[in-house]
Amino acid sequence: MGTWTWFHKLASPPHFYRIAGKMIPWYAIPAALLIATGLYGGLVLAPPDYQQGDAYRIIYLHVPSAWLGLLCYTTMATAAAVGLIWRIKLAHALAAATAPIGASFTLLALATGSLWGRPMWGTWWTWDARLTSELILLFLYFGYMALRSAFDDLTRADRASAVLALVGVVNVPIVHYSVTWWNSLHQGSTVIRSGGPAMPPSMLVPLLLSALGFTFLYAALACVRVRGEVLIRERNASWLQELASGR
Amino acid sequence: MSTLTTALPRAAWLVLERELRLAFRRWEQITHPVVFFVMMATLFPLALSPEPALLRTLAPGVVWVGALLASLLALDTLYRGDLEDGTLEQLTLTGQPLGALLLAKTVAHWLLSGLPLVVAAPLIAYALAAPGEAVGTLMASIALGTGVLSFVGSVGAALTLGSRRGSVLLSLLVLPLVMPVLIFGARATDLAIRGEPSTGPVWLLAAMLILAATLTPLATAAAVRVSLE
Numbered sequence: 001m002g003t004w005t006w007f008h009k010l011a012s013p014p015h016f017y018r019i020a021g022k023m024i025p026w027y028a029i030p031a032a033l034l035i036a037t038g039l040y041g042g043l044v045l046a047p048p049d050y051q052q053g054d055a056y057r058i059i060y061l062h063v064p065s066a067w068l069g070l071l072c073y074t075t076m077a078t079a080a081a082v083g084l085i086w087r088i089k090l091a092h093a094l095a096a097a098t099a100p101i102g103a104s105f106t107l108l109a110l111a112t113g114s115l116w117g118r119p120m121w122g123t124w125w126t127w128d129a130r131l132t133s134e135l136i137l138l139f140l141y142f143g144y145m146a147l148r149s150a151f152d153d154l155t156r157a158d159r160a161s162a163v164l165a166l167v168g169v170v171n172v173p174i175v176h177y178s179v180t181w182w183n184s185l186h187q188g189s190t191v192i193r194s195g196g197p198a199m200p201p202s203m204l205v206p207l208l209l210s211a212l213g214f215t216f217l218y219a220a221l222a223c224v225r226v227r228g229e230v231l232i233r234e235r236n237a238s239w240l241q242e243l244a245s246g247r
Numbered sequence: 248m249s250t251l252t253t254a255l256p257r258a259a260w261l262v263l264e265r266e267l268r269l270a271f272r273r274w275e276q277i278t279h280p281v282v283f284f285v286m287m288a289t290l291f292p293l294a295l296s297p298e299p300a301l302l303r304t305l306a307p308g309v310v311w312v313g314a315l316l317a318s319l320l321a322l323d324t325l326y327r328g329d330l331e332d333g334t335l336e337q338l339t340l341t342g343q344p345l346g347a348l349l350l351a352k353t354v355a356h357w358l359l360s361g362l363p364l365v366v367a368a369p370l371i372a373y374a375l376a377a378p379g380e381a382v383g384t385l386m387a388s389i390a391l392g393t394g395v396l397s398f399v400g401s402v403g404a405a406l407t408l409g410s411r412r413g414s415v416l417l418s419l420l421v422l423p424l425v426m427p428v429l430i431f432g433a434r435a436t437d438l439a440i441r442g443e444p445s446t447g448p449v450w451l452l453a454a455m456l457i458l459a460a461t462l463t464p465l466a467t468a469a470a471v472r473v474s475l476e
Contacts, residue, residue, distance in 0.1 A: 132426075139423035140423050140424075164420060167463070
């Protein structure tokens with residue numbers, strides 16, 4: 001029994017299909033609890049900001065979705081690299097399943113930021129480094145999904161889109177550091193910064209809970225979507241027919 | 248041993264030479280993007296106003312968007328012909344690193360599609376009432392910027408090879424990746440037109456070109472291999 005046996009076993013579609021199915025509630029229930037607690041803490045319990053009043057409370061949606069937008073891209077690119085290097089089909093399935101989720105989170109981050117920008121900056125949109133790089137991130141997701149859909153052959157779609165996902169990785173650090181590198185209208189990082197978070201715990205804890213909840217939500221959605229991808233890819237496999245007829 | 252070390256530069260040179268020779272036998276491949284570039288720039292004074300002050304403020308944007316679209320136009324055919332007549336397959340079978348050969352091909356593509364835009368840029372700058380002192384910066388930044396476009400575009404062209412509806416998809420893939428080039432290129436041009444020092448964005452463009460020239464051939468080679476499977 002080698003150390004990697006569990007890994008190879010996990011990469012086999014039937015095994016993964018079963019495990020992922022079992023894992024969905026284990027991700028979805030904590031996600032619901034954490035997001036509910038985080039939002040209650042953020043929208044009701046946390047004190048209003050001394051400058052922004054109640055308008056700042058949109059961060060409890062905005063920051064987690066922006067964070068997930070980047071996390072999803074990184075996950076997608078890592079999975080794509082794993083799929084490309086070791087030719088693991090399941091990794092490609094994970095990358096393909098992640099793209100629409102990441103695009104949705106990025107869109108949500110842009111939309112909530114825009115809603116907040118209207119009262120705070122006096123504009124829905126501004127061509128600022130953070131906003132522009134986030135928009136480019138959304139375009140990269142669109143490009144990835146468009147490239148996938150342009151191939152009839154799944155193996156080709158997997159490998160071509162994996163190359164694109166890896167090329168697009170250059171944008172991830174640009175999004176993250178855009179507020180540091182440029183004099184941006186978007187405020188700098190308040191949570192991850194040297195000298196500790198610049199927020200009182202009553203505001204910070206709900207934000208972290210919400211971010212953790214969003215991460216669990218991604219895991220749950222990814223399980224559902226990868227199962228879908230496995231069904232498409234293995235539609236002619238005997239184990240699926242046994243599974244379908246056995247019920 | 249000597250044949251091993253000299254074989255790669257020679258193979259790369261042969262690829263470059265072949266591209267240039269083919270292009271010179273079919274001139275329109277070179278002229279169409281330039282003509283498009285010049286015609287697009289002509290549209291702006293006609294559509295907006297021939298007022299020099301206004302044109303001068305618009306010039307960086309017009310020149311850069313024009314250069315970007317013109318080089319996209321030239322990308323679609325970069326690998327298609329070579330895929331159809333089997334040249335790409337032969338390149339993968341030479342035993343030389345595919346990335347290096349595709350690098351040579353991309354350099355040839357820049358000489359054929361980027362360099363003409365660099366040459367045409369002063370004409371457009373003059374037509375858009377940009378001051379003469381800005382022309383040097385404009386040409387340098389266009390040269391660097393179109394270089395990045397050729398390298399990134401080469402990945403896009405190789406990725407869309409085996410796909411349906413290639414050209415629209417190609418712009419969807421390439422445009423988000425080259426937006427930084429547009430930002431810094433237009434910024435350099437804008438600074439030069441105002442008579443301010445523009446070395447910062449020009450160096451950034453040069454850095455992007457080095458990054459693109461070193462990393463994208465690997466991605467292009469991977470993409471070409473996918474399309475040949």
